[in-house]
C-alpha cells in the first residue's frame with residue numbers, strides 16, 4: 582500500500598477525518614481538486630458549540646450568536662435567546678477550513694492540491710486510484726478510500742453508494758448595511774420567500790449573510806435568487822435591506838438523508854457526500870464531525886484486515902443508525918411544523934409562539950440544532966398545539 586487511507590476532499594469534514602486517522606497511526610493522503618482551501622464555499626458559516634468544542638477553532642469566529650428573531654409570513658416576530666448563552670458561532674469559513682487542514686498536515690497527512698480521482702477500483706485487499714495531478718496522472722493504492730468530496734461526491738457516484746434522500750438548494754449573498762440586531766440572527770418564513778423552509782440573515786463580523794433555501798419541486802418556477810429579492814423588497818421588511826451592498830454570492834446544494842451504502846467494501850463516505858446535513862437547519866458541519874468522531878477509530882482498527890470477513894459494513898451501519906433515525910425524526914417534525922404548512926397555518930403557529938409562556942419554553946429547551954425535545958414539549962404543554970399533535974405524531978411514526 583502507498584497509504585492506509587486516501588481522503589478525497591479537503592473540506593472541514595475531510596480535514597478532520599484525515600487528522601483523526603493520522604493521530605491514530607494511519608498514513609493519509611488528502612486530494613483536493615481546487616488550488617486553494619475554503620474557496621469557493623457555500624455556507625452561512627454557523628458552527629454549533631458541540632462541533633466547535635471538537636475542533637477548538639474559536640479564533641475563526643466572526644460573531645457569537647446568542648438569539649434569534651423568527652418572522653411569520655404576515656409579520657409576527659418571535660424574539661428568543663439571551664446574551665448570556667451563546668447558541669452558535671458565525672465563523673469565517675475560509676479560515677475555519679484552512680485551520681482544520683493545517684491541523685491535519687501537522688498530524689502527518691500529505692496533501693495534493695489541484696488533484697482529483699479519475700478512476701478507482703477496489704478488490705479484496707485495497708483500492709487502486711488513478712489521480713489527475715498538475716504534473717500528470719499518478720496511480721495510488723490504499724487500504725480504504727474515504728469520500729469527503731461534498732454534495733455531488735464523485736466517490737459516491739463511482740461506487741454506486743446511493744443518493745441523499747433530499748437535495749435542497751441554498752442561495753446566499755453577503756452584504757454590508759443590513760439592519761439587524763447584534764448577536765441575533767433573523768429567520769423569515771413564508772411561501773413567497775422560502776416555500777416550505779426559511780430565509781435567514783446571519784451576522785458575520787462586518788457583514789451579514791442573507792440567504793434562503795428550499796426544494797426544487799417547491800419553487801414553482803422561481804429561482805432562489807428571485808425568492809431572496811422578494812424578501813428584500815417585501816413591504817414588511819424592506820427597510821432592513823435598503824442600505825445593503827452585496828459583496829459576495831454563493832449558491833449550493835444541501836444534501837440530507839443518509840445514503841443507502843455509507844460504506845461499501847473498502848470505500849466510505851463522510852459529510853455532505855454521505856447526505857448528513859440536518860433536515861431542519863441545513864447544517865452539515867456538526868453532523869459531519871460527529872460521524873468522523875464515531876467511525877474513525879473503527880476504520881483505523883480494521884484498515885489492515887481482510888474486510889471480506891470483518892463485518893465492517895455492519896459495524897459502520899450500526900454506528901450510523903442513531904444518526905439515520907435522528908435525521909428521519911427531525912425531517913418528520915420539520916415537515917409537520919414547517920414544510921407542509923401553508924402561510925395561514927404558519928401565522929397561527931406564530932401567534933402561539935409569540936405568547937410569553939411559549940417563548941419561555943423555547944428559551945429553556947430550544948436548540949436550533951436539535952429541535953425534537955422542544956417540538957415534543959410544545960405539543961404536550963401548549964394547548965393550541967394539541968390539534969397539531971396528531972399530524973406530528975403520525976409524521977414521526979410513519980414519516
Ligand SMILES: Cc1cc2nc3c(=O)[nH]c(=O)nc-3n(C[C@H](O)[C@H](O)[C@H](O)COP(=O)(O)OP(=O)(O)OC[C@H]3O[C@@H](n4cnc5c(N)ncnc54)[C@H](O)[C@@H]3O)c2cc1C
Pocket residue numbers: 589590591592593594595612613614615619623624625626627628696697698729730731732734735750751752753792831832833834835851852853854858863864865866867869
Ligand atoms: C447556502 C448554504 C448555507 C449553508 N450554511 C451552513 C451553516 O451555516 N452551517 C453548517 O454547518 N452547514 C451549512 N451548510 C452546509 C455546509 O456548507 C456543508 O455541510 C459542509 O461544507 C460540508 O462539509 P464537507 O467537508 O462534507 O464538504 P465540502 O465543504 O463541500 O468540501 C468538499 C471538498 O471536496 C472537494 N472536492 C469535491 N469533489 C472533489 C473531487 N472529485 N476531487 C477532489 N476534491 C473534490 C471540494 O473542492 C471541497 O473542498 C450550508 C450550505 C449551503 C448551500
